[in-house]
Amino acid sequence: ILKWNIKVTTENNFPTAAGLASSASGYACFVYTLACLYGIEDQEISSIARQGSGSACRSLYSGFVQWRKGELPDGSDSIAVxxxxxxxxPEMRIIVLVVNDMRKKTSSTGGMSTSVKTSKLLKHRAERCVPEHTARLVEALKGKDFETFGKITMQDSNQFHAVCLDTFPPCVYMNDISHAIVNLVHRFNDLKNDIRVAYTFDAGPNACLYLLEKDVPDVLATVNKVFPNDALGNPEYIKGIPVEVSQLPAADEQFCANGQNQLKYIINTRVGEGPKRLA
Structure with a gap:
């Protein structure tokens, strides 16, 4: 079996190099497929996938997953659990607002390398903030405490991008539309007097919103009002879990349009099951 010649064809329905972790799904699928072929155990798969893309090791399991940094010099214990x-x-939902699906100017790997060399904030974040955020986030998750979960998620996202800006030269991943989404989320939560929706941005301008199922109609209605789009009503605009646009409630009158057609499309989804063998 080790002498076989293997031809691999991959296809991904997520934008590549746009800050939506396409490498996570791509490498996770690739490694999982090879593991099925060669009979490699689960823990080994995580370590192998990490070498292709760090985020890929998290995509090999269903549900909520933690990537542990590990302690060994060779990184062999840096795996996902x-x-x-x-x-x-089951009530947790994710809405992805795709601002730009084109390849970004600064890659995640290149930006990270520059941050390690030049950002003083990164050292403090890695040593102090991330362990604290992680512990509190895991506790909030296991207690289904959405308010704490949402607050830490947003704070950690903001701090990550602060490190990007502290990098020299700076890595600017968010744009004006990204910041408009941040403002929308905070205004929405203020009107509800509660944290109902939380944003997080990876190395790109696209937003991932966490919220509970009961708040999906209100949040989508608000997004559609602030970011009106000519494609609204087209099934290719809001992908994933079906949404009947005509049944959405009216958005609060305090929100106004930020600009026409500023979002490429929206993905309405939930926490996933992990890789599956189809054949």
Whole structure:
């Protein structure tokens, strides 16, 4: 079997190099497929996938997953572990607002390398802030405490991008539309007097919103009002879990349009099940 010649064809329906972790799904699928072929055990798969893309090691399990940094010099114990199965918090939803699906100017790998060399904030974040955020986030997750979960998620995202700006030269991943999404989320939560929706941005301008199922109609209605789009109503505009646009409530009158057609499309989804073998 080790002498076989293997031809691999991959296809991904997520934008590549746009800050939506396409490498996570791509490498996770690739490594999982090879593991099925060669009979490699689960823990080994995580370590192998990490070498292709760090985020890929997290995509090999269902539900909420933690990537542990490990302690060994060779990195062999830097693996992902499942915290909860996919059905642990069934009310949890994710809405992805795709601002730009084109390749970004600064790659995640290149930006990270520059940050390690030049950002003084990164050292403090890695040593002090991330361990604290992680512990509190895991506790909030296991207690299904959305308010704490949402607050830490947003704070950690903001701090990550602060490190990007502290990098020299700076890595600017968010744009004006990204910041408009941040403002929308905070205004929405202020009107509800509660944290109902939380944003997080990876190395790109696209937003991932966490929220509970009961708040999906209000949040989508608000997004559609602030970011009106000619494609609204087209099934290719809001992908994933079906949404009947005509049944959405009216957005609060305090929100006004930020600009026409500023979002490429929206993905309405939930926590996933991990890789599956189809054939």
């Amino acid at each position: 499942q915290l909860t199965p996919a059905d642990f918090w």
